[in-house]
Amino acid sequence: KAGVTQTPRYLIKTRGQQVTLSCSPISGHRSVSWYQQTPGQGLQFLFEYFSETQRNKGNFPGRFSGRQFSNSRSEMNVSTLELGDSALYLCASSIEQYTEAFFGQGTRLTVV
Amino acid sequence: AQSVTQLDSQVPVFEEAPVELRCNYSSSVSVYLFWYVQYPNQGLQLLLKYLSGSTLVESINGFEAEFNKSQTSFHLRKPSVHISDTAEYFCAVSGSSNTGKLIFGQGTTLQVKP
Numbered sequence: 001k002a003g004v005t006q007t008p009r010y011l012i013k014t015r016g017q018q019v020t021l022s023c024s025p026i027s028g029h030r031s032v033s034w035y036q037q038t039p040g041q042g043l044q045f046l047f048e049y050f051s052e053t054q055r056n057k058g059n060f061p062g063r064f065s066g067r068q069f070s071n072s073r074s075e076m077n078v079s080t081l082e083l084g085d086s087a088l089y090l091c092a093s094s095i096e097q098y099t100e101a102f103f104g105q106g107t108r109l110t111v112v
Numbered sequence: 113a114q115s116v117t118q119l120d121s122q123v124p125v126f127e128e129a130p131v132e133l134r135c136n137y138s139s140s141v142s143v144y145l146f147w148y149v150q151y152p153n154q155g156l157q158l159l160l161k162y163l164s165g166s167t168l169v170e171s172i173n174g175f176e177a178e179f180n181k182s183q184t185s186f187h188l189r190k191p192s193v194h195i196s197d198t199a200e201y202f203c204a205v206s207g208s209s210n211t212g213k214l215i216f217g218q219g220t221t222l223q224v225k226p
Contacts, residue, residue, distance in 0.1 A: 004155075031212050042219060043202065048212030056213050090155055094212070099163070100146060101214060103155040 002026065004093050004104035012110045018079040021107045025072050025093030032074040033101060034066060037088040046089075049074055081111045114139045116205050118217035126225050127195055133188040133220045135203030145186040146204045146214070147177055156202065162186065198224045 005024040013019050025032050034046040045058040049068035066076040072093075078085055088108050092101035119134040137143060144163050148156040160171040167179040177188045186203060203217040 006155075033212055033214070035214075035216075043214075043216040045213045045215070050212060058213070092156075092214075100158050100161050102158065103148070105155045108153075 004091055004102055006089075006091050006104035006107050008107060009105060010108045010110075012112060013081050014112055015081055015083060017081050018077060019081060019109060020075055020077050021089055021091075021109070023074045023076075023091030023093075023104060025074070025091075026102055029093035029095050029102075030072055031094045031096060031101075032068055032072060033092045033094075034074070034076050035090045035092065036060075037090060037106070038086075043090070046076065078109075083111050085109065086111045114143070114205055114207060114215050116203050116215055116217040118201075118203055118220050120220050121218065122221045122223065124223045124225060125193055128192050130191050131189065131193050131197075131222065133201050133203075133222065135186045135188065135217060137184050137186065137203075137205045139184070139205065139207055141207050143205050143207045145177075145179060146206075147175070147186075147188050148202045148204060148216075150200045150202065150219075159188070159201070193222070193224050195224050195226060197222060 007022045031050045033048040035043050037043045047066050048056045052068045063079045068074045088106045090106045092103045094101045115138045117136045125131045146161045147159040149159050150156050160169045162179045170176045175190045200219045200221050202219050204214040206214050
């Protein structure tokens with residue numbers, strides 16, 4: 001059974017640009033969550049989608065957005081990139097809420 | 113609001129020694145508890161979970177954790193560590209008030225020395 005797949009693995013962008021990250025969940029998983037990991041702030045929840053609906057959102061500015069497609073694949077978008085957006089972005093999928101989440105390898109975003 | 117505190121940022125230990133990584137959580141509602149491990153430049157791997165039932169949960173690679181409701185703790189233990197256990201460990205909690213959201217502790221780096 002394939003795991004959670006995130007693309008791309010590495011990304012370098014310039015301040016002010018926008019970026020789109022992709023996540024393919026484990027087959028049959030309908031919940032997809034996104035997290036930002038930085039050395040200073042640790043792991044912080046961005047948002048969670050279930051059956052194409054955003055059910056929960058973390059405390060991030062509106063520049064961070066996401067969506068989920070009918071096949072459960074998800075994308076997150078960050079517009080007007082700032083240096084502080086440099087981080088490892090992790091996607092996780094689960095069958096339902098309150099069950100264990102399985103994480104992808106992450107996308108390492110560097111903003112220069 | 114729920115929170116998770118991992119009491120040690122770094123734990124150095126010699127190979128084959130026992131180890132305990134401490135985790136406390138705060139919540140007034142039913143919780144689900146997890147330990148994840150992260151190796152360098154990797155995502156998070158689920159180590160073990162407590163959803164309900166027996167308060168002692170075990171992983172396939174020798175780790176165990178005990179859910180203690182009265183002390184709001186979920187400490188991770190291993191009786192004998194290996195060099196390959198060197199990694200960062202995260203305790204996480206979710207609950208009925210946080211749909212699909214995991215709240216993580218700051219992580220504990222386990223450094224196993226030969």
